[in-house]
Amino acid sequence: MQLSITNISKIKAQENLIIPEETSLQLPEKVLQFGTGVLLRGLPDHLINIANRQGFFNGRIVVVKSTSNGDTDAYTEQNSLYTLAVRGIDNGEKIAYDEIISSVSRVLSAQNDWEEILQCAANPDMQLIISNTTEVGIVMEKDNVHASPPQTFPGKVLAFLYHRFKIFNGDADKGMVIVPTELIPDNADKLLSIVLEQAHQHGFEIAFIEWLENHNYFCNSLVDRIVPGRFNKQEQAATEAKLGYKDELMIMSEHYSLWAIQTDSAKVKETLSFAQANPGMVLAADIEKFKELKVRLLNGSHTFSCGLAVLAGFKTVKEAMADDAFNLFITRLMQDEIADAIVSESISKEEAIAFSGKVLDRYRNPFIEHQWSSICMNYSSKMFMRNLPLFYQYAEKKSAAPALISLGMAAHILFMRSQKKNDASFYGDNGEPYLISDPNIAWYAQAWQQNGKETIVASVLANKELWQSDLNEIAGFTNEVNYWLQQLLENGAKKTLQHIQTKTPAE
Structure with a gap:
């Protein structure tokens, strides 16, 4: 019928x-x-x-x-x-x-x-x-x-x-x-x-x-x-x-x-x-508040977490959310850091926390197969458009570099470490190759070739073509991102996620 x-x-x-x-x-x-x-x-x-x-x-x-x-x-x-x-x-x-x-x-x-x-x-x-x-x-x-x-x-x-x-x-x-x-x-x-x-x-x-x-x-x-x-x-x-x-x-x-x-x-x-x-x-009369909540808490948290999720071997959002350590990371990322960064005359902390709760429900939706590889497309431009203000807003309000935002940035830098293959595409490796679709990937690949693990963070953060500013000028940010990059390199993404339960900013 x-x-x-x-x-x-x-x-x-x-x-x-x-x-x-x-x-x-x-x-x-x-x-x-x-x-x-x-x-x-x-x-x-x-x-x-x-x-x-x-x-x-x-x-x-x-x-x-x-x-x-x-x-x-x-x-x-x-x-x-x-x-x-x-x-x-x-x-x-x-x-x-x-x-x-x-x-x-x-x-x-x-x-x-x-x-x-x-x-x-x-x-x-x-x-x-x-x-x-x-x-x-x-x-x-x-x-x-x-x-x-x-x-x-x-x-x-x-x-x-x-x-x-x-x-x-x-x-x-x-x-x-x-x-x-x-x-x-x-x-x-x-x-x-x-x-x-x-x-x-x-x-x-x-x-x-x-x-x-x-x-x-x-x-x-x-x-x-x-x-x-x-x-x-x-x-x-x-x-x-x-x-x-x-x-x-x-x-x-x-x-x-x-x-x-x-x-x-x-x-x-x-x-x-x-x-x-x-x-x-x-x-x-003004819907800017709702744009800000969506772009920073939903889109922004996606962008801070997608590289980390791929490096940890998760294929889908719901798979990552079933992992206690990842669930804790993204919850604290939104409620402890992004929420604090966006609080303003029009957005209260309570509104930001409530919105983040809706986002977490959406991330845990068992009916949707949301692929992290798709979320990682155009990664660098998404990081700039969605998250750049958060680096500055958090530092200004808290006089400290945000730990979990910095971890997200470190994962972004490591995710973009790649090799150009015979098909002229760039691939990263988390134990198995993953395709990187980003217009700036050639620059990242070259930056990794020219810098060791100790200097790559400063090099990426200094690129004004990517960020329209030198992010090294944010007090403590370079050290915090570098700390997390070394953790990811030495321990891998899954063990690093376990560490966030005890890590505090600039520790």
Whole structure:
């Protein structure tokens, strides 16, 4: 039996399966979504589905498939229904349930159904545009917004808004809320600037420009949820057998979710009423705090620990978290050092500790195979972007070099010790060769050749092309990193991890 509206009533109720009520399939279309990717299906579409079940928002989503890859046949066959398998840890407890998502009403192809998409602009219930067109979607390129369809995502947004402006004669109440989820800084600000520039290039009337700027709300947002996507064939078959139906669109996500949207507008908050049903949603005038927490505690701890994990022989995050010594390392790294470094007027120590607890739950998720080798890609640039401020902030606040941050940096330096092989790639060795994918690896390899173990730390920390500063100038940092590098060289990563229970900074 295939998942579809016709077969919904035939699906047997069972524990941990959420089946939509028939009334949810009749709700009006209120959202236009650009993108069919798993992040959108696993986060915004899910959050709207939760709200609809609880009587908030009460609207469905028209999805625009922007790329020419693939087709919409599976969506058509399943009436846009799909199963989201939520798997994770919350406060140490396993979470596992399956939810049939009914918040998507239909999926249209920008290439084939552009006129039908524009007709959505005439729908008075339409309130919200969301998107995830990847980082390359929000770029300024020449476009013809009168084409069917325009080629660029900003061009499509502009064409839709201009059509709505014309249909409703510039009615101020018919402006839209636009929330991009692309993972770039100030995503909505950038989108608005491009849409405005294209509007000027096309010579649109001043009345439209004013309506665009004053009665539409472009809101920066930050999303965070791991959505691995489809199960492997074995897991898919087992899940379908348990549920009693086939689902070509089934995907899996972790339990944790964050969607922080920057706004202080009452109209936007009213439009985003589904936030009331979702503790993972934040509507705030400033979302920088949430970016800082995510980048430093989640991404930053990943980067401090990935090299150490590989050197210790761990393949996946969940495998490393099952090791008591590694678990202690990453817990203390976040709660004793990174948290202290980022405390500010907007972030309390309690908030940082609470956020780190959520991160630890995510790291311990037994349902996700998160490979350390993938996390180590572009290692040096990640260390710079995510962690450079922490070196300075901790030293300034504590007047000491951070022990575990320094261990993470020492592991980074040792991880990058490599040899160039016949395939022109660089490989490190932790007892078995591992591929290093980093644009700066040739420099690291040369630095290791030119320096002994006593001087390599100072050489790496002094490279201003990597760090835009000389990290040797941070009091005690060179000595602390060097201490840990010698421990790693002499004792190996696993024994070094055992040592952190007794080591204190600058010991």
